Each structure stands twice: as structure tokens, then as C-alpha cells.
Amino acid sequence: MVVRQLQPPLDPDACYQALLSRYARFDGHFYTAVKTTGIYCRPVCKVRTPLARNCVFFSSAARAEAAGFRPCLRCRPELAPATLLPWSTQDASQILASQAVQLLDSAEALSDAPLRVSDLALRLGVSERHLRRILTQHLGVTPSQYRQTRRLLMAKQLLCDTGLPIAQIAQLSGFSSQRRFNTAFVSHYHLTPSACRRQGKAVSDTRLKLAYRPPYAEGAMLKFLHQRAVPGLELCTSTSPANGEYLRILRMTEGSHSHLGWVRLRFEPDTHRVHLQLSDSLLPTLPAVLQQVRRAFDLDADPMAIESVLGRDFPHCAGWRVPGAWDGFELAVRAVLGQQITVAGARTLTQRLVHALGEPLSTPWPELTQAFPTPERLLQASPETLGQLGIVRQRQRAIRALAQAVTHEGLDLSSASQIQSTIQALLDLPGIGEWTAQYIAMRALRWPDAFPAGDMVVQQRLGVREGPHPARTAIAKAAVWQPWRSYAVIRLWHGGSP
Numbered sequence: 001m002v003v004r005q006l007q008p009p010l011d012p013d014a015c016y017q018a019l020l021s022r023y024a025r026f027d028g029h030f031y032t033a034v035k036t037t038g039i040y041c042r043p044v045c046k047v048r049t050p051l052a053r054n055c056v057f058f059s060s061a062a063r064a065e066a067a068g069f070r071p072c073l074r075c076r077p078e079l080a081p082a083t084l085l086p087w088s089t090q091d092a093s094q095i096l097a098s099q100a101v102q103l104l105d106s107a108e109a110l111s112d113a114p115l116r117v118s119d120l121a122l123r124l125g126v127s128e129r130h131l132r133r134i135l136t137q138h139l140g141v142t143p144s145q146y147r148q149t150r151r152l153l154m155a156k157q158l159l160c161d162t163g164l165p166i167a168q169i170a171q172l173s174g175f176s177s178q179r180r181f182n183t184a185f186v187s188h189y190h191l192t193p194s195a196c197r198r199q200g201k202a203v204s205d206t207r208l209k210l211a212y213r214p215p216y217a218e219g220a221m222l223k224f225l226h227q228r229a230v231p232g233l234e235l236c237t238s239t240s241p242a243n244g245e246y247l248r249i250l251r252m253t254e255g256s257h258s259h260l261g262w263v264r265l266r267f268e269p270d271t272h273r274v275h276l277q278l279s280d281s282l283l284p285t286l287p288a289v290l291q292q293v294r295r296a297f298d299l300d301a302d303p304m305a306i307e308s309v310l311g312r313d314f315p316h317c318a319g320w321r322v323p324g325a326w327d328g329f330e331l332a333v334r335a336v337l338g339q340q341i342t343v344a345g346a347r348t349l350t351q352r353l354v355h356a357l358g359e360p361l362s363t364p365w366p367e368l369t370q371a372f373p374t375p376e377r378l379l380q381a382s383p384e385t386l387g388q389l390g391i392v393r394q395r396q397r398a399i400r401a402l403a404q405a406v407t408h409e410g411l412d413l414s415s416a417s418q419i420q421s422t423i424q425a426l427l428d429l430p431g432i433g434e435w436t437a438q439y440i441a442m443r444a445l446r447w448p449d450a451f452p453a454g455d456m457v458v459q460q461r462l463g464v465r466e467g468p469h470p471a472r473t474a475i476a477k478a479a480v481w482q483p484w485r486s487y488a489v490i491r492l493w494h495g496g497s498p
Contacts, residue, residue, distance in 0.1 A: 215319030328413025398431025
């Protein structure tokens, strides 16, 4: 699991020097509010640099807005990547606050029946009073202020990047009515939604932009996706960032409703952005789709923090990210199918499974035809059906156990889950070993310190394969890479050697 960094007080002099550089690696780490204009900006904003005496620096957009500043219409703070840190480096109160922020950032918190703080406290196993105190202490704002900022920035992005009706944008952003949305928008931004849209020059279809911090090895990410792209489910047109696109069929769940559609993504390295286009069928879950894209492409990673630990041992791998999962259950099943076989072999088995049991969908691309099977569909599949696909009985049992746990036992394979308890729950299932559980933690749970010590390639790269206790020795050698061992694994898999 990856969570937001809850920063100590910012150094104004250091922030101003970073502002002067306009380097994108500082994007999202802080925001600059200008006292003379009442506006706050990202460090990459191209407007004339204000005088230092007029600047106030905030660690989050929520803090800037709570102090009465409005978001810049040019650099658009809603596009900035989040600042992330592994929870293992934090104390107990920071862990609690970070887990709460994960849930506050979820699509559930942006719905028109949002997650209340009392529900949040119950889910986290603490009192509501304690949770409010911890959140206010670490966020610098109340939970309601934080959530309001999230909603308004989401609405601002949709106003600027899409042609959706304002009433629909209000609903997608979590407002119970357009009237409430208009009131909140004007109160906070001193601008009507329609005026914001005119200045944002909205387009006629649903295309959005998401920023990331450089360096980002876009070619390495596309190569990883291309090698594992399952025909019918996903398509990677090229491994070149200049013309490569990634497309796939995606299923999103909103309450008891399931929405099936497609997404299309491409990198824009010059501006450090990912461009996203999606089908109209996914619009009811748009906030959740945006979160999935950020997790799947690891857009919120902090290269400076990662390179400070890994850079010496992997000097030629700056910007390599950990590919996430579009769906935790899908990733888990694919991990089971890939046990002890090649990437190509796992792709073939997954393709058979998708074609036999996946739900058909018509898309603008003939290469995209079917969604990944749901847990319910795999539970219904007979052993004979799975056996005919080439899936051996041990993996059949593991897949059925996963489907049972997700459907009926509350197993959460999302990035908001509790890491250690989820790993243990996976290990308790038949056919799920340490390698599979760590792989799921690395990609589906978004844990940056996962380490599949039993992986043969990892052991070979570390030179411990022929030793008496290779997994134990690998763990010992990888200790210096904590808390970024997942990123070290990606580099080892792709040819890097410490």
C-alpha cells in the first residue's frame, strides 16, 4: 500500500528556490500561494514568479484553500501528482492518518452518500474523536475541509477537460445537487462553473490529463505492459513513448452496479502527463477510473525519494515505476496462472480464460473484445471447463479460493487494504505461496516494499541462486533497499544488477 506523505513544516527558502527552478520533480510536494492575488499554484506554473515576500507555501491544496486561496486556472493544481511515502517509515499516528486519507481519497468518499467520519473511524478501529484529532493534526484541515477540496478540484478538472453537463459534473464530484455545487464553487473560487469552463476551453468528449513527476521511464512501462498484454482484453500498440498507446477493457463497480467500458492512454513526455480517454459507459465511475489510472501507471511515485535509496545500485534505471493493477482480483488470478511459467505462457493461459469466460464488449477496436471474468463467473466455472483451458488442478483450486474469498469472505485486494493482514489472508488460501502473495502486494495492493524473495530471476541477479538458502540470502541483501524493494524488483527483472 502507498499513502500520502504527511509533511513536516515547509522551509520557505527551500520552497522558493524550488519555485524558481520550475522543475517538475517538485510538482505536488508543495503549493505556492500569492498574498497579493489570493491564488495558489503548482511549482511548475509558468506565470511570472512572485516576490518571495508575497509567497506562502502549503504542503497540500486543502491547506491552501482552507487559508482562503483559490486554485490557479493556468497550472491547474488538480492535475498535480500526490506526494507518497510507504507507511512503514511512519509512526502509529501517521499510519492511521495515512490510511484515513486513502479512504477519504476513494471514490466512495466522493459519492453523493459519502463515507462519514464515524464510518471511517469504525472501519479503522478507532474512536471518531481520536480520528478527527489525528486527521486535523496531520492534514492541517478538518476531514470535511479536505473532502470539500477534493470534490471541488475534481469538478474543476471535469469542467476544464470534458464537455459533460454541469449537472452531471456536480453528481460525479459528490454533490447532492447542482445548486449545492454552484454555491460551493462560487464561495470557494469566486467563479461560476460555467465561467471556469469557458476559461478552461472544454472539449466535446471525455479526455483528461494526469501529471507525473520526472524522470519517468515511459518506454520501460510500455514494454512491461506490451509483454503482458492479453489479446482481447488489452492492447499496447508500441513500446515507444512517442507513439505508443495502451488500451484495455475495464470493469468498474459502483455499489451494486457494474460498469463495463474501455480506456485509452498515451504518454506525453514533454509535459510529464498521461492523456486519458474513456468510454461513456464508465462516466458514472469517473473519479474511481482516474484513481485506477494513477495506480496502474504509478503516477504518484516520488523519483527523488526512490533514487536516494536505489540510485547507487541501479544507476541506469532512474524513473522506472512499478506497474499497478486495474483490478486486484484480476491481478491475483493472473499471478496464480503465472506461477513457475514464462510471461508468454501466463499470457496464453489468461487469454484462454478471458475468451472462454469473459463478458463480450463491443469497442472501436477489433482487438478489444472481452472483459476479464468476474469472481462470480469463475466460481460457477466447472473444473472440466478450467481443465480444458490448460489450467492444472492446483491452480484451479487457488483461483476458486480467491474468487470465494473476494465474493463471500470480504478479501480486499485494493490499495486501501491492510497490507500484512491481506498478505496473511492470501497465504492461508490453497495454492497461494509467498511469491504470489508478495507479487499481489507489489502490484495490486501498491506496497512499495514488497519483495518476492523466492523469484528465480531476483535470486539470479543477486547472485544467490546457487547458495544454501537463496530466499533468506536475497532478503538479507535487499534490506538496504527498504522501503522501496518493489522498485528494486522491477529493476532486477528488467536486467538491472546491483
